[in-house]
Amino acid sequence: MDGAPTTAPEVIAGEASPSVRPPLARVPLVLNRRNFDWVTNRIAGAVEGPTPRWWWVSFAITGGIAAFGLICLGYQISTGVGVWGLNHPVGWAWDITNFVFWIGIGHAGTLISAILYLLRQKWRTSINRSAEAMTLFAVICAAIFPGVHVGRVWMAWFLAPVPTQYGIWPNFRSPLLWDVFAVSTYFTVSVLFWYTGLVPDLATLRDRTTSKVKKFLYGVFALGWRGSNRNWRHYEMAYLLLAGLSTPLVLSVHSVVSFDFATSVIPSWHTAIFPPYFVAGAIFGGFAMVLTLMIPARAIFKLQDIITPQHIDKMAKIILLTGSFVAYAYAMEFFIAWYSGNQYEKFAFYNRIFGPYWWYWWVGMLFFNMLSPQLFWFRWCRHNIFVVYFVCMCVNAGMWFERFIIIVGGLHRDFLPSSWGLFIPTWVDIWTFIGTLGIFTSLFLIFIRFLPMIAMSEVKIVLPEADPHHVTPEQHHPVAAGGMERT
Amino acid sequence: MKTPYGHRVYGIAAEYPSAAALYEAAKQVRDAGFKRWDVFSPFPIHGMDDAMGLGKSWLSAVVLCGGLTGLATACILEFGPSSFLYPLIVHGKPYNFWTVPAFFPIMFELTILFSAFAAFFAWQIMGFLPRWNHPMFNWNRFKRVTNDGFFLAIEARDPRFAENEVLALLERTGGQHVTVVHEE
Numbered sequence: 113m114d115g116a117p118t119t120a121p122e123v124i125a126g127e128a129s130p131s132v133r134p135p136l137a138r139v140p141l142v143l144n145r146r147n148f149d150w151v152t153n154r155i156a157g158a159v160e161g162p163t164p165r166w167w168w169v170s171f172a173i174t175g176g177i178a179a180f181g182l183i184c185l186g187y188q189i190s191t192g193v194g195v196w197g198l199n200h201p202v203g204w205a206w207d208i209t210n211f212v213f214w215i216g217i218g219h220a221g222t223l224i225s226a227i228l229y230l231l232r233q234k235w236r237t238s239i240n241r242s243a244e245a246m247t248l249f250a251v252i253c254a255a256i257f258p259g260v261h262v263g264r265v266w267m268a269w270f271l272a273p274v275p276t277q278y279g280i281w282p283n284f285r286s287p288l289l290w291d292v293f294a295v296s297t298y299f300t301v302s303v304l305f306w307y308t309g310l311v312p313d314l315a316t317l318r319d320r321t322t323s324k325v326k327k328f329l330y331g332v333f334a335l336g337w338r339g340s341n342r343n344w345r346h347y348e349m350a351y352l353l354l355a356g357l358s359t360p361l362v363l364s365v366h367s368v369v370s371f372d373f374a375t376s377v378i379p380s381w382h383t384a385i386f387p388p389y390f391v392a393g394a395i396f397g398g399f400a401m402v403l404t405l406m407i408p409a410r411a412i413f414k415l416q417d418i419i420t421p422q423h424i425d426k427m428a429k430i431i432l433l434t435g436s437f438v439a440y441a442y443a444m445e446f447f448i449a450w451y452s453g454n455q456y457e458k459f460a461f462y463n464r465i466f467g468p469y470w471w472y473w474w475v476g477m478l479f480f481n482m483l484s485p486q487l488f489w490f491r492w493c494r495h496n497i498f499v500v501y502f503v504c505m506c507v508n509a510g511m512w513f514e515r516f517i518i519i520v521g522g523l524h525r526d527f528l529p530s531s532w533g534l535f536i537p538t539w540v541d542i543w544t545f546i547g548t549l550g551i552f553t554s555l556f557l558i559f560i561r562f563l564p565m566i567a568m569s570e571v572k573i574v575l576p577e578a579d580p581h582h583v584t585p586e587q588h589h590p591v592a593a594g595g596m597e598r599t
Numbered sequence: 600m601k602t603p604y605g606h607r608v609y610g611i612a613a614e615y616p617s618a619a620a621l622y623e624a625a626k627q628v629r630d631a632g633f634k635r636w637d638v639f640s641p642f643p644i645h646g647m648d649d650a651m652g653l654g655k656s657w658l659s660a661v662v663l664c665g666g667l668t669g670l671a672t673a674c675i676l677e678f679g680p681s682s683f684l685y686p687l688i689v690h691g692k693p694y695n696f697w698t699v700p701a702f703f704p705i706m707f708e709l710t711i712l713f714s715a716f717a718a719f720f721a722w723q724i725m726g727f728l729p730r731w732n733h734p735m736f737n738w739n740r741f742k743r744v745t746n747d748g749f750f751l752a753i754e755a756r757d758p759r760f761a762e763n764e765v766l767a768l769l770e771r772t773g774g775q776h777v778t779v780v781h782e783e
Contacts, residue, residue: 147747148641148746148747149746149747152641152745152746152747273676273680275684279684279685280685281680281681281684281685282680283681283687283689284676284677284680284681284701284702284705285681285689285690285692285698285701285702286689287704289705290704290705290708293704293705293708293709294704294708297708297709297711297712300712300715301711301712301715304715304716304718304719305715307719308719308722312641312642312745315745316641316745316746318745319742319743319744319745319746320742320745320746335723335728335729335730336728336729336730336731336732336733337728337745338639338733338735338736338741338744338745339639339640339641339642339744339745340637340638340639340726341625341637341638341639341640341643341644341647341648341651341653342637342653342726343722343726343728344640344643344644344647345643345648345653345656346656346658346721346722346725346726347643347722347726348643348656349655349656349658349659349722350658350662350718350719350721350722353658353659353662353714353718354715354718354719357662357711357714357715357718358715360707360711361708361711364704364707364708364711368704371704568641569641569642569643570642572641572642573642573643573645577617577618577619578618578642578644578645579618579619579645580618580619580621580622580623580644580645580646580647580650581619581622582617582618582619583619
């Protein structure tokens with residue numbers, strides 16, 4: 113305590129003086145000292161101009177694929193699940209693989225919007241809007257599969273806990289019902305969070321547009337927002353709480369998805385490591401998809417000053433981190449299979465690497481998921497767009513293979529060799545999955561055409577002049593204004 | 600209050616060149632004792648609630664109520680059918696109270712769901728949104744508020760409102776384009 117009175121004034125004097133430069137200056141999050149107006153013009157401008165030709169071409173392709181996927185779904189619903197390659201030992205295959213794949217992709221969006229917000233990671237502001245949109249579209253694609261997998265789609269309302277004349281209720285102790293609640297809650301909360309973040313930006317579009325129709329539509333959805341601090345006060349609290357609510361929610365969703373497997377007695381499914389392993393894998397695969405979408409988008413819309421190499425570098429590091437979690441989980445599964453001494457468990461993992469689906473493991477899990485992200489240990493790789501894109505593509509594919517190995521690999525050879533079988537996908541299986549890729553990309557194209565793909569009001573907060581204690585170069589000498597930047 | 604031309608006056612507003620200028624002006628308006636006034640900015644300004652003399656938002660209390668409602672809903676929804684309406688032993692799990700761990704996931708999900716809805720509707724209702732229009736939009740310059748404009752308005756309804764004093768205060772705090780904003 114003796115030292116406190118003498119040191120305290122010095123520290124305060126140092127903070128107050130604008131001429132003190134931080135010892136380790138941070139790289140700015142928005143490059144080239146762009147101002148508020150530039151941010152608005154660049155992001156809103158992407159929505160306002162005439163529809164570019166590349167957009168129509170891309171949309172025609174993805175829309176066509178999506179339409180064919182919907183035709184496959186219609187054929188499957190009208191004919192029956194027999195049009196898929198499902199058979200007796202393999203009752204879950206591409207459908208549930210696709211479900212887990214898509215729902216996992218959604219998780220990166222919520223991680224960026226909620227968990228990084230709570231951790232005060234300001235770089236998230238450049239990517240959170242499009243990552244959240246990606247979440248919604250991925251969950252829409254995911255929801256299709258369990259929906260049609262029930263076989264008689266018109267009976268899907270049996271999942272809902274409503275009183276009927278039969279007096280039958282769903283079984284609340286089943287992980288499949290937990291899944292219904294988890295996924296629908298996840299989708300709803302993600303929509304609320306996304307829309308809440310969108311309101312100030314819709315107001316920006318409303319105030320800029322010259323078209324009466326657009327002004328009306330953006331105006332209605334902007335709810336009369338006018339940037340009042342009496343609104344911001346409650347808005348910021350709501351945003352913080354939604355982030356706080358989404359954080360355990362996103363961790364719960366993939367945990368519940370993993371319960372679908374972990375609570376069963378199938379060898380290689382019945383493992384306690386599944387919930388954290390699934391969550392890490394979801395974030396891993398989701399970040400790869402975020403980068404897959406953002407790397408072209410930032411080039412097309414010339415957003416390199418907002419989505420900077422620093423952002424890509426940080427996302428690559430998260431891929432490396434979660435990829436290493438996943439690699440650890442894969443290794444631990446093998447170790448436990450051996451250590452358990454259980455012959456069925458041991459066989460399941462022997463079968464994983466040497467069985468009929470051996471190459472799925474060697475290519476998908478080993479090369480794509482475990483090895484390819486290790487490139488991100490090197491700074492050069494994290495800063496080379498082509499390497500980043502290559503790794504992301506590997507991870508996108510690898511995470512699909514992983515789910516296929518877990519699901520089909522677990523089912524096709526269980527306890528009795530007499531009941532073993534193989535799964536071979538039909539064209540309907542394949543095209544339904546490709547169709548959801550089309551639905552996903554079509555929805556994303558519609559999103560970037562009509563809504564601001566970057567949260568303008570949030571990016572503005574990270575500019576130095578948004579700080580109420582910011583001093584302009586005219587007020588003080590230039591070193592002070594550039595104190596937070598390294599040029 | 601009306602202008603000589605018969606327009607009802609909403610208040611007097613000024614534009615400020617930066618977030619920092621608006622922040623300093625807000626502190627002075629707060630200290631001058633005004634109650635019905637507001638600042639407008641393209642993004643939330645850190646520390647502005649204190650500069651305006653507003654406390655912490657009590658929205659969190661609403662969200663807590665929402666969460667408790669969700670939890671109660673889940674308890675009724677799960678125990679009602681499983682223990683009373685259609686009791687059934689599935690996977691060897693009992694239907695009395697001790698089956699409760701199997702109910703935790705849905706209790707958790709509904710708590711989150713109801714809390715999120717509470718947060719979503721509360722921020723709108725507490726901010727008197729949605730609304731079709733606002734007198735501030737009658738001022739042409741105000742369009743910039745969603746781009747890079749920083750504004751402060753003192754309402755005519757404020758008990759301390761006196762046109763000359765407010766004009767002088769806004770000019771003294773560095774306000775530019777000080778304007779009388781009409782109601783319609």
